Amino acid sequence: MKGDAKLGSLYWGILLMVSFFLLSIILLQNNLFNEEYKVENISFYKKEKGEFQSVDFTSNTDGKSYSLGFVSDTVWAKIDLTNFEQNQVNSILEVGNPTFRIVELYKSGDGESINQIKRISIDHLGKSNPFTYPYPIFKVKINRGDAYYLKIFSTEPVNFSVGIDSEDAFYHKYTKIISLVSVYIGVMIALLLYNLFLYFSVKDKVYFFYCLYILFISAAQLSLLGYSYFLIFFQNSIWYENSIIIFSSLSGIFGVLFLRNFLQTKKHLSGINKGLTLIVIVYSFGAIFRVLGFVSLSYSFTDVGGLLVVVFFMSTGIIMARRGYRPAFYFLAAWGFFLFGLLLFVFQNQGVINFGSFSNLPMLVGTAFEAILLSLALADRINILKKEKEDEQNEKLRVLHDNRELIKQQNTMLEDKVKIRTDELEQALRNLQNTQSQLVNQEKMASLGQLTAGIAHEINNPINFVSSNIMPLKRDIKDIMEVIAFYRITGAKEFSPDSQKEAKQLEEDLELDYVLDEVNQLLKGMDDGARRTVEIVKGLRLFSRVDEQDMKKVDIHDGINSTIILLNSTMSTKIRIIRDFEELPLVECLAGKINQVFMNIINNAIHALADHIDCISDPKIEVRTRSLGEFITIEIIDNGWGMPEHVKQRIFEPFFTTKAVGKGTGLGLSIVYSIIESHKGTLEVITKESQGTTFKITLPIHQSTQRYE
Structure with missing residues (x-):
């Protein structure tokens, strides 16, 4: 009953508008042009x-x-x-x-x-x-x-x-025409703004297409009347002449797009929907040919498009109305006004009705009433969408209620399963934590073993240096003692010229001056070896810092230098180390952990160069430091073969390694990443195949926490 009442109101509204339309035509025809x-x-x-x-x-x-x-x-x-x-x-x-x-x-x-x-x-x-x-x-x-x-x-x-x-008659007519055109423009602008507001409110593209249709059908009518020459194109004749076809084509195109969305032809009438696509193509060709200068051809395409519009629009409206689709009644009524205006326009051209110089009056009034009726239809569409949305929400609520009951039943089963699975996961987590701790300790022991081997090698060199100089030192001392013994025996007596000559000869034979100089050189070598041993031990102490667990301000350069010293034994003599150090402030950090970072990254760089040492003309590792306000950066750069993208994406994953079995655990860079992250720093990797690798470490100078857990 409610739907029948709405349709009855629609019919009465259409009847009143038709009556008003006819009355307007009669009054205008009798009063506006009867004197011409x-x-x-x-x-x-x-x-x-x-x-x-x-x-x-x-x-x-x-x-x-x-x-x-x-x-x-x-x-x-x-x-x-x-x-x-x-x-x-x-x-x-x-x-x-x-x-x-x-x-x-x-x-x-x-x-x-x-x-x-x-x-x-x-x-x-x-x-x-x-x-x-x-x-x-x-x-x-x-x-x-x-x-x-x-x-x-x-x-x-x-x-x-x-x-x-x-x-006098012309000025009187001119005033009425201007008034009529002004009313038409005002009505169309009001409809455009109203539907544009609806579009932004409901976000339905059918309103957007209708706004464009109103815009271009109004512009097309103003071009046919000649007013767009003054109001839109500022008396540019070329633009104005092109606009007659272009505006008409665009109004036809957006009219088709509006119809397809308004009556949902793709869903209900697939065959007619393809015909509507043909109309869009025909109108598009009309506009294109007009721009290219084929005026006659453009008019032909526009006329064909208009004929197709009449056939397909009326067919679509009638079919959908017979199926009981309510928006189709509005569409038929609106399109009927447009066709009625077109019919009066034809009567005017045939001399049956005389509208004088204002021959486009029927089309003007027809498009205005068409736009008004379609706006009412779109407003009614909101009610339809609202009802559909309410039905959809009610259906969703029903489904939600059913799902809620089902969820309640499943929750009981899931809670039991979750409890069992939680116990299993907790046990697995404990096992994983134990395994991880073992692997981390294994990595630390591997690093410590490597460190110990390096220290043993480095200390062995100065020790061998000292031991190899012991025998020459004993021999020289023995020679010196012989000279001393001779002087002691001879000194018991008075030296005679002969003895003095003999003693002099002995000093020359033994090259006493050279021996004394050699003794000095040997002693100097022993001193150098001893100092080198001290330097290695000092580097070991700076690197390990095993007795320090608190944040302290340290010199980053000392940590880098000590790391390079400890890695000398594993480094090929072909690899150059370049230090590009800028003056840095003392950095608050855990020195042992940061030295471990340097050890892992530099060691990886050494391995990357060693694997292709014969293919690189000048293998080198550059360590660059910079101060950036509250931060410092350390860049460790090698000119090795770099890494492919898929390797770069995974290098910080635990247990991921590209080394052979038994040569790496895959935890080194993972530990490095966690250390840098715990220091509130960042670690960036820049690499490409055949272009080397750069590890860029950024550390804050000050830490907000005083304890590293």
Whole structure:
């Protein structure tokens, strides 16, 4: 019952609007144009080789309006005013077409031939009048016996009529036309804004397509009337002429898109939906050909598109209405207004109804009422969508209630399973934590073993250096003792010249000066070895810091240098170490942990170079430090073969390694990452295949916590 009441209200509303539409047409027809005199006899000429030749266009006229189609040359029209009763009265002569490029008015006196005519006024797309009136008008004083000629040139179809009004009647008509056009523009703008507001409210694209349809159908009507020449294109004739077809094509395209979404043709009428796509293609070709300069072809495509629109739109509306789809009734009513306006336009062209110079009035009123009805339909669509949404929400609530009951039943089963699974996961987690601790300790022991081997090797060198110098030192000391013994024996006696000579000879034979110098050199070597041993031990102490668990301010450079010293034994002599150190402040950190970071990264760089040592011309590792305000950066750069992208993405994963079995646990860089993260720093890897690898460490100078857990 409720649905029947709504449909009854719809029918009454449509009936009232139709009555208002007819009443408006009758009033406008009786009051707006009844004073205009229509010129019924016009003959046409073309000028060839300086002479006027008569042209027969009688098949293209109904006696009051003339349709010559596309004419490439200038056309001359002789106006027959034999039946014009007024004499020597100031009149307005109006040419009923706003698209003519050139319209000139000529006059010949009584008995003068066409070759003796004189131009009395010129018009160029409305520029001859100050009223922004789109039709060419000429102010003339008509005398009996005078002949008037129009010189017409147009790139558009030459379709026109000629009317004559008194000045007062013309101004009266002009005022009413401007009022009607203003009302039309106001109504269409209001509908556009209203539906645009609905679009932003409901986010339904059908409202967006309808807004575009209103925009372009209004613009198309204003172009057909000629007002867009002044209001939109600022008297640019090229843009205006193109707009007639382009606006009409765009209104047709968006009208099709609106229909497809409004009546849901893709869902209900798949065959007609494909035909609607054909309309879009035809209109698109019409607009494209107009832009490319094929004017006649563009009009043909637009006419075909209009014919297809009538057939498909009415067929779609009738089919959907017969299926009981309520929006289709609105659509049929709105489209009926448009077709009714089109019918009156045809009657006007056939001379059945006379709208004077305002021949587009039926189309103007028809599109306005069509837009109003479709806006009402879209407003009603909100109610339909609201009801559908309420039904959908009720259905969702029912399903939700059923699901809730099902969930309650399943929760009991899941809680038991979760409890069992939780116990299993807790046990697995404990086992994993124990395994992880063992692996971490294993990694630490591996690093410690490597460290111990390096220390043993480095300490062995200075020890061998000292032990290898012991025998020469004993031999030299023995020689010195022989000289001393000789001097002691000889000293017990008085030295004679011979003995002194003999002693001198002995010193020369033993090269006592050289021996003493060699003793000094050996002692110096022993001193160097001892100092080197001290340096290694100091580096070990700086690297390990095993007795320090608190954050302290340390010199990062000391940690890097000690790490490089400890790794000397594992490094090929071909690898160069480059230190690019900038002055750094003391950094608050756990020195042992940070040294472990340097050890792992530099050691990986050494292995990366060692694996391809023969393929790299100058293998090197560069360690670069920089100070950046509250942060420092350490970059460790090697010129090895780098890493592919899939390896780079996984290097910090625990247990991931590219080394052979038994040569790596895959925990080194994972531990490095956790150490840097615990220091509130960042670790970035920059690498490409065959372009080396850069590890960039960023550390804050100050830590917010004083204890590292």
